[in-house]
Amino acid sequence: MTDRDEVLKQNAAFYDAFRRLDLDAMADVWSQTEADVCIHPGWPILRGWAEVEQSWRGIFEGAGYMRVETNEVQVVVTGDVAHVTCMEGVYCVHEGMTVQGSIAATNLFHRHGDSWKLVLHHGSPIGATAAGVPPDDN
Amino acid sequence: MTDRDEVLKQNAAFYDAFRRLDLDAMADVWSQTEADVCIHPGWPILRGWAEVEQSWRGIFEGAGYMRVETNEVQVVVTGDVAHVTCMEGVYCVHEGMTVQGSIAATNLFHRHGDSWKLVLHHGSPIGATAAGVPPDDN
Numbered sequence: 124m125t126d127r128d129e130v131l132k133q134n135a136a137f138y139d140a141f142r143r144l145d146l147d148a149m150a151d152v153w154s155q156t157e158a159d160v161c162i163h164p165g166w167p168i169l170r171g172w173a174e175v176e177q178s179w180r181g182i183f184e185g186a187g188y189m190r191v192e193t194n195e196v197q198v199v200v201t202g203d204v205a206h207v208t209c210m211e212g213v214y215c216v217h218e219g220m221t222v223q224g225s226i227a228a229t230n231l232f233h234r235h236g237d238s239w240k241l242v243l244h245h246g247s248p249i250g251a252t253a254a255g256v257p258p259d260d261n
Numbered sequence: 262m263t264d265r266d267e268v269l270k271q272n273a274a275f276y277d278a279f280r281r282l283d284l285d286a287m288a289d290v291w292s293q294t295e296a297d298v299c300i301h302p303g304w305p306i307l308r309g310w311a312e313v314e315q316s317w318r319g320i321f322e323g324a325g326y327m328r329v330e331t332n333e334v335q336v337v338v339t340g341d342v343a344h345v346t347c348m349e350g351v352y353c354v355h356e357g358m359t360v361q362g363s364i365a366a367t368n369l370f371h372r373h374g375d376s377w378k379l380v381l382h383h384g385s386p387i388g389a390t391a392a393g394v395p396p397d398d399n
Contacts, residue, residue: 158337160335160346160367162346162365162367162385165385165386165387165388166365166387167348167365167387168333168365170335170346195306197298199296199380201340201341201342201371202339202340202341202342203339203340204339204340204342206369206381208298208300208306208308208381210305210306227300227305227306227383229298229300229369229381229383231344231369233339243344243346243367245383245385246385247300247383247384247385247386248303248385248386249304249305250303
């Protein structure tokens with residue numbers, strides 16, 4: 124498997140953990156170090172695994188249903204660093220409210236031994252949120 | 262000068278070009294390749310230097326006055342790649358309207374010969390709730 128394929132696999136694992144609301148799987152994707160950075164849409168910058176983990180815990184606990192689809196996925200590998208940019212289509216039921224929208228994401232991975240670990244996730248809201256129809260399942 | 266200092270200098274050059282509305286100086290910071298990616302707050306993903314340059318041209322032409330301050334600047338250098346995360350305080354007069362706000366930014370640099378070039382800028386508005394979930398109340 125090429126570095127590029129490994130990174131894409133790890134990027135997919137991130138979104139699998141996200142849509143399954145699986146904190147253990149999410150933790151496994153991250154480097155779990157002080158260097159971890161996460162910027163959720165509309166949130167301030169979270170630094171260090173403790174803060175990042177706490178944010179995912181809160182999101183997962185509040186979400187009753189989560190669907191996340193990705194497209195326009197592009198990966199660039201440069202030595203022991205890789206960055207992925209993509210669009211996320213998110214449809215979620217959070218504390219009884221339906222939230223839906225498009226998010227532009229940057230995911231940065233560092234090579235740790237035999238695997239690639241997420242060290243930065245940055246998601247930002249794109250345009251206006253559409254009401255009504257959830258994105259198609261693919 | 263250490264790699265870290267060089268990256269911080271180039272990051273500062275990016276914001277200098279931004280606040281001076283100087284397209285030539287902005288161009289000089291970027292790698293100016295097909296790999297360039299720029300995500301302005303609320304915009305879709307722009308890919309390739311041609312699209313990225315056009316976006317800055319439009320922003321600079323529409324802006325009568327621009328103030329950009331940075332804080333919480335953190336840099337991580339890993340071989341020939343460096344990423345900077347920071348908060349931007351932006352105050353601008355754009356086509357007669359005043360726009361002001363806080364932006365969380367990720368800036369990714371690649372080493373090109375003797376210099377560091379920007380290959381990705383991702384800025385997202387902070388405080389606006391978005392697709393995704395609201396900030397933690399804890």
